[in-house]
Amino acid sequence: MSDNALEKVPTGINGFDPIALGGLPRGRCTLVTGSTGTGKTLFAMEYLARGLAEYGQPGVFVTFEESPADLRRNASSLGFPVEQWEREGRWTFLDASFESTQETLTAGHYNYAALVSRIGNAVRATNAARVCIDSIGAILARYPNVTSVRTELFRFVTHLKELGVTSVVTAERLREYDGVSHLGVEEFVLDNVVILRNVLQGERRRRTVEIVKFRGAPHRTGEWLFTIDPVEGMVIIPLAFLRPGTHASTERVSLGNPDLDRMCGGGVYRDSIVLLTGPTGSGKTLTGLRFAQAAFDAGERCLLYTFDETLEQLSRSAAGWGIDLPAVQGTGLLKALSTYPETASIEDHFLNIRREIEAFRPRRLVIDTISALERIVAPRGLLDFVLALTALLRPYEITTLLTSAPTGRFTSSLTPSIAAEIASLIDSTITLRYVERGGSMHRVVAVLQHRGSEHDAAIRQVFIDASGMHFGEPLPDAPSSLSGDVTP
Known part of the structure; x- marks a missing residue:
């Protein structure tokens, strides 16, 4: 690795790090976007949970839609003891769903300052290295125009970087192959973009993951097949199973x-x-x-x-x-x-x-x-x-x-x-x-x-x-x- 190369943070997601050539660039924000049912929340959850389970890195999960109770149950089904981690002070849920649904939040007047302050307090209390925001679209949709979205999102991402965490931010998209995000500006503000797709082909669904960009860092290109397994979570095939060459038998x-x-x-x-x-x-x-x-x-x-x-x-x-x-x-x-x-x-x-x-x-x-x-x-x-x-x-x-x-x-x-x-x-x-x-x-x-x-x-x-x-x-x-x- 050259002196100027960005250090990578391994996600631990089965088969993703070989595509990312080591993981997500450290200290930066990654946009994970996809249509309904593509696995965005699961990606965010696994990124945080595997970071703690496999690399000892505490995390903060900010949710705008699903309740912490539902997320705990989902994580438990994959074998992640989130409730135990919460008791140990190594995992924190921030439930922002109340803020995102308040009728008093008129379009264009949402202030990220309070949310950033809460995230910062949680990061310091947990000593977190990883943060997930699921899903930023709940707030962005309230702004009157794309200029406001871009300005406020840039400020929010800048604050996340100042915390020194490596973060994942999820967002929705409407179609599988038309644009990257719902509003069309998120991908320009965030450093890294990952697209999850769930395409209907021949009466069957085909899930793929694609890294569109890593700003200043290398990665593999193209779409890669993956599945969502009830036991193992996201599994990217065949990269999850490729290993260096082994002994050649003569028997x-x-x-x-x-x-x-x-x-x-x-x-x-x-x-x-x-x-x-x-x-x-x-x-x-x-x-x-x-x-x-x-x-x-x-x-x-x-x-x-x-x-x-x-x-x-x-x-x-x-x-x-x-x-x-x-x-x-x-x-x-x-x-x-x-x-x-x-x-x-x-x-x-x-x-x-x-x-x-x-x-x-x-x-x-x-x-x-x-x-x-x-x-x-x-x-x-x-x-x-x-x-x-x-x-x-x-x-x-x-x-x-x-x-x-x-x-x-x-x-x-x-x-x-x-x-x-x-x-x-x-x-x-x-x-x-x-x-x-x-x-x-x-x-x-x-x-x-x-x-x-x-x-x-x-x-x-x-x-x-x-x-x-x-x-x-x-x-x-x-x-x-x-x-x-x-x-x-």
């Missing part, structure tokens, strides 16, 4: 099919993430079940997610291949879960998978199929999901099999750039396809990618019988286009 793990193991040079590495693509009926689920069976045979735990079938359907399919799925689950080595993509957002599906991994501690994971998630998310969202998943799995060295079915008969709906980015996150890519020969359709398999290891580059015919899946000799006349579709 080989069986995929549950001896022919496939041979094509992969003796199996896959312990920390591998394997993508198996193929159309309906090509053998993806069978491969996933054999992969889970191999975990059981090795005495390892396996977590199996299916987004396409019920557990009853999956058990029926497994029984057809000689696998008693309920019995294997009964041993405690397999946990099979079934859900449909439409039951939750892509972010919430990811958080549910993460919680299952942390609780069950599997050595293997099967997700069948991730392409089903395309029904609820844009391509960029699917990329974020895969990126966060790989960041989560690698430190645990969980051998993972992801299956995927093309949305069209032979092609994927993903854009080439997104498809290439997803492929770059995968260690091994195996494709199952149908090819036409002699007037009939034949299954074939090819290992398109096997990072860090030799592998069989041949396109081999696939036979499925009562005992499972077997590979035949290479097909010299297999179509060269087979290798073109390698992504979800």
